[in-house]
Amino acid sequence: MASSPRSRLSREDRMEQMLDRAHNLFAERGYAAVTMDEIAAEAGITKPLIYNYFGNKEQLYIACMERSGDALVESISGAVADAEDPSAAFEAGVRAFFEFLDTDRDAWAVLFDETLPHGGEVIERVSVYRRQLRDFAAQSTLAGMPGKLRDRESVRTEVEAASTAVLGAAEAVARWWLQTGSITASEAADLLIATVEPGLRSRALGSSTP
Amino acid sequence: MASSPRSRLSREDRMEQMLDRAHNLFAERGYAAVTMDEIAAEAGITKPLIYNYFGNKEQLYIACMERSGDALVESISGAVADAEDPSAAFEAGVRAFFEFLDTDRDAWAVLFDETLPHGGEVIERVSVYRRQLRDFAAQSTLAGMPGKLRDRESVRTEVEAASTAVLGAAEAVARWWLQTGSITASEAADLLIATVEPGLRSRALGSSTP
Amino acid sequence: MASSPRSRLSREDRMEQMLDRAHNLFAERGYAAVTMDEIAAEAGITKPLIYNYFGNKEQLYIACMERSGDALVESISGAVADAEDPSAAFEAGVRAFFEFLDTDRDAWAVLFDETLPHGGEVIERVSVYRRQLRDFAAQSTLAGMPGKLRDRESVRTEVEAASTAVLGAAEAVARWWLQTGSITASEAADLLIATVEPGLRSRALGSSTP
Amino acid sequence: MASSPRSRLSREDRMEQMLDRAHNLFAERGYAAVTMDEIAAEAGITKPLIYNYFGNKEQLYIACMERSGDALVESISGAVADAEDPSAAFEAGVRAFFEFLDTDRDAWAVLFDETLPHGGEVIERVSVYRRQLRDFAAQSTLAGMPGKLRDRESVRTEVEAASTAVLGAAEAVARWWLQTGSITASEAADLLIATVEPGLRSRALGSSTP
């Protein structure tokens, strides 16, 4: 259950190793259900060392989550930046999203853990990443829009709603896909795109609320 | 804080009253953050009585949730049934969804509580309702489809993905809407419909994945 | 080590019993050195019950201390009130103080525990009693003083210093007496009185600081 | 926060530096509330070095305390020795006491820390100093007494009680003075002297307890 040769590692290596194990456990069972004792046991060390390095459970979780969050955002961000036009950017972003999850399934679980306690610092930090992801969707929607529209209050609300919807859809499809696992990342991306892109495109073109 | 006249009620009345209070607390703070002590105090009774009636915390939550789940499903189901064509059915369902949330926000919070512990019975039971909701979306997609297509494996997957996406989008928009609260239920419904319906329609018409 | 017949007591009896045991332990070893586990074991119950009744360790200590503090203050207060003139009042108060300690040595230890953590609620509550005791000394000093003097700032300071000194002396003698235990309470009281009363009397008569 | 140039010092310099920092922390927050981690951080060195030099927390505290204790005793002792008659000696001692506290408040805090754990070695060592201080008071009392009286058991007890009272009063006034800080050291000394000297003098003259 633990890495038996309890050797002395450098601070950095130890932190990395602890993050790996913790990430794994958090991903599997959620924040609340994982105890510091388990993490310590799994890492082959004792609890105080964790506290020494990370301060407390929340900070440890945040450290796990930020590793994943940064990687995900970077991945999407890169894909989006490389795209040639807004429509392509959206597709590229979605594809990067699913590919990332495919490569690192735990990352997803930690980033979108649904058992996070309301009102703590963790949830606040997670939101930062969620907001960044939503902004990618928002960009795609805004991009196709005439400049003069963008500043209208009603439009801003509309865009926010649309990008929230898109992110929600993406999360749900991702969850479903990771659970059933019968199709590839690319297919999952296709399915999501097929479902939400028409809506985004029509919105980008003109007004939609009466 | 509690219902002062702690008179002896009939079993059913007592259960109903306990459910009301518990529902309220769960909705406000989430499953994990509510303690049995609080529920008892809030309901003006003692803990053993709760255990006597509901068995344990999970069962109590399930009881709360099912009340809401049944009501929501019924509400949507009614709206969908009354609609004239599939396209109208979808819109009617979405509107019923948002109107329901508007009327009874607590119901929503309990049904879509994100802090539910992984792997317990509760989450299983919640999924039943989520699946029912997803099926409404699926119906709309399927409805417009030629019968012979419906049985193909690839199509079934596609429909499942699409309806999962739609439900995810609906949840996300609902959460966003309830948090910001700057628009009406009807407007929120419009925004969701505008975002996802084009995708559903195009899918209903023809194949999209090779 | 514990009261073996772990019977069910009424809330009041149980609280009283817990206070007795806790008081004992706190008196013997000081606040910090006593653990909740020990108190529970000593009382023949489990920790949660203590928390259920007293909230936390601090509150439990405060409950112990207030029992003693009230008794002590009442005892002195009674003696002082019954005295005929200020000089007699002081002596009566000191005698009551030492007699009280003689009857209930633990009370003293809890009230004047020197290991209390700085800055907590406990120390604040203890100070209330210490201040009350100091006020008894202050009364004796003020009583013999011409009214017109009492309001002068310099006099107020003087009186405060004198009564602080007297209380300090009383505490020290009490500690010494309880430790060595070679004389009676009455003799201890005599010794204290002989040491500080001349100073109080001379002060009461006239000005002493230029 | 720490002495940055972590150069290699001679053993003695290093110890001196560590004592300074530790003393400071102990004085500010009391024995129990200071952790070895803090001391190390504050001194800009690592914990093992402290253990290497002082053995453990208790010994470190003792080392701090003895520096102060020696200085205080020396200071009073010098003042007393220089005085011309017993009465003047007492006053000189008290003045030296308050002046010392005024000059070095940290010293006082460490010597009279009230949070020292019962029954440890620390408290034993502190008592040595407290006893020395008490002996100064005892000398003043004894000095004015006829030689033949001094050996009587009852007198020895009396003198011990009186000097205990005086030291207690001095500590209390000192604490009060340092807290409120509205008067000078000299005035504080005056106030204490005015309160306790009459008692000492009357005792020195004749018997008082039957």
Place this chain on the structure above:
DNA sequence: AATGAATGAGGTTTCATTCAT
């Protein structure tokens, strides 16, 4: 002369749950 890494042991507190009446 000094360090970075690591631990043993214990402390307070919480909570779902049951016993006995």
Place this chain on the structure above:
DNA sequence: GATGAATGAAACCTCATTCAT
């Protein structure tokens, strides 16, 4: 039909102290 009293089990966190270099 309902209660007051009580518990088992575990969670998070801290701190003085040592090992290996």
